[in-house]
Amino acid sequence: MILYFSGTGNSKYIAKKIQFALGDEIVDLNAKIKSNDHSQIEVKDRLVFVTPTYGWRMPRIVSDFVEKTPFSGEKRAWFVLDCGGEIGNAQKYIVKLCEDKGFEYMGVKGIIMPENYIALFNAPDEEHAKQIIKKAEPSIKEAIETIDKGECFAKPRCNLYDRIMSSLVNDWFFKHIVKADKFTVSDKCIGCGKCAKLCPLNNIVLDNNKPVWGKNCTHCMACICHCPREAIEYGKKSVGKPRYHID
CATH class of the missing domain: 3.30.70.20 (Alpha-Beta Plaits)
Incomplete structure (x- = not known):
């Protein structure tokens, strides 16, 4: 089962690519969150979460939804986070989420997609955006192959900078910017x-x-x-x- 949250389409694009390749059921979390639908989700094959990166972590809107929603069935969970540049130490908080939910953590993979956060940064023009998406295709394919094999994603980079961005900066970001x-x-x-x-x-x-x-x-x-x-x-x-x- 592929569950995606998407503001401007990057995560939806990746989720659809994974769904087309693997044939898994796909779930639009935007609709579930908007309707406050926390009914139980029955997972028959695997869990693949596809989300943006907000402040170097999975969006709180998604982790909050997952925390409040019961899941049954298969527990293996892969996480694909698209980003404008980096996912920081998002892994730490995803591992904690998996522990809370009883999921088997299968790793997180960052995929660079066009920037959309024009509240702070610049989005690319149409032609540049197409180039960025084209460059992302091998990473998307790699994610699909890893999931299909039932293997874990490679462990992402985690240095001091990443830890600071996903903790102190993330907290500041949500308190003062969002x-x-x-x-x-x-x-x-x-x-x-x-x-x-x-x-x-x-x-x-x-x-x-x-x-x-x-x-x-x-x-x-x-x-x-x-x-x-x-x-x-x-x-x-x-x-x-x-x-x-x-x-």
């Missing part, structure tokens, strides 16, 4: 409601056909990157930057 208060909408907005529909935490409502953000945001960038009119900004950080998403 907020929705800087999101704004311009007159270009057509009131289509796509942002509200895509928000996994139901943090966006339409008021007079304009999005209004609440306080429960995970910074998945779905709203700002999927807006068909590029009417959403994140303060001044996103102004003039390419929006990235892959469908």
Whole structure:
């Protein structure tokens, strides 16, 4: 079973690749999280989690969901984390999650995909994004082959920098950066409601056909990157930057 969470499509893209190759059932965690669905998940073959990397770790929105949701059946669990550059010491926290859930940890693999976090960084333009995805294909294939063989992923790098980024910096990131208060909408907005529909935490409502953000945001960038009119900004950080998403 492949379970994926995706804000702008990177994780979904990888999950679909794995599903096509292995034929496993695929589960959209965005939908489950959005509907607060914590019903038991029956695993017949294996568990493959595919997620972005938020602050050098698996997104808290995903680990929280897994913690609250009962799983039965097969316990082997592989983790594929796409990232703009590094996954840090994400392994430490995934191992703890596996211990809490009784999963057999089969490793974590980082795969570099196009950056989407325009609240801080720059997303690539369309052509550069295609090049990054093309370069990721061998890593995706390698992940598929390892999972198919039932083998563990190679142990990822874990130096002092990685440990600091996934602990101190991650905590600072979620405390000070992951907020929705800087999101704004311009007159270009057509009131289509796509942002509200895509928000996994139901943090966006339409008021007079304009999005209004609440306080429960995970910074998945779905709203700002999927807006068909590029009417959403994140303060001044996103102004003039390419929006990235892959469908």
